[in-house]
Amino acid sequence: MLGYLTTDAVVEPGVLQQALRHVADRTFNAxxxxxxxxxxxxxxxxxxxxxxxxxxxxxxxxxxxPMIAVxxxxxxxxxxxxxxxxxxxxxxxxxxxxDADAWLAARTIANSPLVKTAIHGGDPNWGRLVAxxxxxxxxxxxxxxxxxxxxxxxxxxxxxxxxxxxxAAAVLAHPAVTVTVDLGTGxxxxxxxxxxxxxxxxxxxxxxxxx
Amino acid sequence: MLGYLTTDAVVEPGVLQQALRHVADRTFNAxxxxxxxxxxxxxxxxxxxxxxxxxxxxxxxxxxxPMIAVxxxxxxxxxxxxxxxxxxxxxxxxxxxxDADAWLAARTIANSPLVKTAIHGGDPNWGRLVAxxxxxxxxxxxxxxxxxxxxxxxxxxxxxxxxxxxxAAAVLAHPAVTVTVDLGTGxxxxxxxxxxxxxxxxxxxxxxxxx
Numbered sequence: 431m432l433g434y435l436t437t438d439a440v441v442e443p444g445v446l447q448q449a450l451r452h453v454a455d456r457t458f459n460a461x462x463x464x465x466x467x468x469x470x471x472x473x474x475x476x477x478x479x480x481x482x483x484x485x486x487x488x489x490x491x492x493x494x495x496p497m498i499a500v501x502x503x504x505x506x507x508x509x510x511x512x513x514x515x516x517x518x519x520x521x522x523x524x525x526x527x528x529d530a531d532a533w534l535a536a537r538t539i540a541n542s543p544l545v546k547t548a549i550h551g552g553d554p555n556w557g558r559l560v561a562x563x564x565x566x567x568x569x570x571x572x573x574x575x576x577x578x579x580x581x582x583x584x585x586x587x588x589x590x591x592x593x594x595x596x597x598a599a600a601v602l603a604h605p606a607v608t609v610t611v612d613l614g615t616g617x618x619x620x621x622x623x624x625x626x627x628x629x630x631x632x633x634x635x636x637x638x639x640x641x
Numbered sequence: 642m643l644g645y646l647t648t649d650a651v652v653e654p655g656v657l658q659q660a661l662r663h664v665a666d667r668t669f670n671a672x673x674x675x676x677x678x679x680x681x682x683x684x685x686x687x688x689x690x691x692x693x694x695x696x697x698x699x700x701x702x703x704x705x706x707p708m709i710a711v712x713x714x715x716x717x718x719x720x721x722x723x724x725x726x727x728x729x730x731x732x733x734x735x736x737x738x739x740d741a742d743a744w745l746a747a748r749t750i751a752n753s754p755l756v757k758t759a760i761h762g763g764d765p766n767w768g769r770l771v772a773x774x775x776x777x778x779x780x781x782x783x784x785x786x787x788x789x790x791x792x793x794x795x796x797x798x799x800x801x802x803x804x805x806x807x808x809a810a811a812v813l814a815h816p817a818v819t820v821t822v823d824l825g826t827g828x829x830x831x832x833x834x835x836x837x838x839x840x841x842x843x844x845x846x847x848x849x850x851x852x
Contacts, residue, residue, distance in 0.1 A: 467776045542676075547844050550848045555851075561679075628844060633843070636762075637761045639764075
């Protein structure tokens with residue numbers, strides 16, 4: 431993957447680099463297909479200065495917001511194009527004690543083969559989501575943890591709501607799905623990652639591909 | 642998974658606990674199917690004392706060697722029984738700077754979907770093995786790294802030996818395969834894990850299974 435972002439703003443290289451790091455961490459570094467990396471995955475930002483509009487701070491919203499919008503779109507297209515992918519899945523983790531914990535839980539859930547196959551099968555399996563969060567190493571309080579599929583709460587403060595499984599399964603039938611897991615620590619840190627479902631076609635493509 | 646080991650040796654609980662920890666780290670904690678854990682995975686050891694043979698040290702080979710043999714057999718049977726598994730794969734990492742690095746690289750390789758699908762497809766894809774070791778976070782020196790499939794070296798000190806691909810593919814046709822990756826640091830630490838290949842059947846089983 432090689433990504434290029436261009437702007438006609440006037441931005442010093444150091445400021446643009448800082449902005450790109452901030453943007454990449456919330457876009458290209460927040461996606462996964464199978465957890466694998468390519469040695470040449472790289473994203474660049476270039477500023478021509480042609481507009482004459484000077485940007486002095488890396489977090490100036492005039493710079494950062496359009497960068498996140500473009501990079502986020504490109505990053506999500508990578509996930510949509512994942513081998514055998516049929517769904518774009520947004521994994522949102524809330525209620526984490528720290529940013530590091532939020533990312534750890536989000537990354538573990540987003541790479542979990544059992545979560546990804548359940549979503550492929552349209553199964554609102556809160557148990558696999560809770561198990562992935564629990565084994566991630568992030569602080570996790572089961573009695574206060576919650577899981578929603580789209581806006582359907584299937585597990586609330588440690589209690590399963592399996593009567594809502596049909597409504598949650600209906601959400602999972604869509605090509606784009608958001609899953610929210612609250613770690614129940616009472617913390618306010620959160621993280622959002624994008625992943626895809628895991629299909630038999632993934633295995634076929636990667637087992638039959640020869641170097 | 643619930644595992645039980647019994648012995649008729651006379652062993653104090655503290656010593657047996659220490660022995661079990663040592664054994665579990667090299668057997669039950671050294672296997673993976675898909676990186677997922679069950680909340681009730683647990684292994685117990687019980688000593689009756691019936692033989693009258695006293696064991697005072699946790700590393701007494703009369704205790705530890707048969708425990709490793711039995712626990713290792715049970716652990717590998719779990720991998721063989723993994724969803725959709727057709728092969729038992731031994732991942733051996735050598736040339737690591739530290740034990741922690743050796744385990745980190747072995748675990749990353751053993752859980753890599755691209756490695757596991759390549760092995761399923763019978764593809765001696767050294768690039769995926771090297772890429773998994775490289776992204777693991779362990780110290781890794783590409784120019785000195787090597788990969789063997791069984792006893793066929795397919796990548797030696799940073800140089801691909803693709804003329805050996807047919808011989809390596811023949812090794813991969815067997816139901817039990819050993820893959821060795823040397824991290825090339827010149828270190829002497831090593832680690833051995835057991836995993837299985839990744840088949841379309843894995844996806845079918847886990848996508849269609851409903852809670």
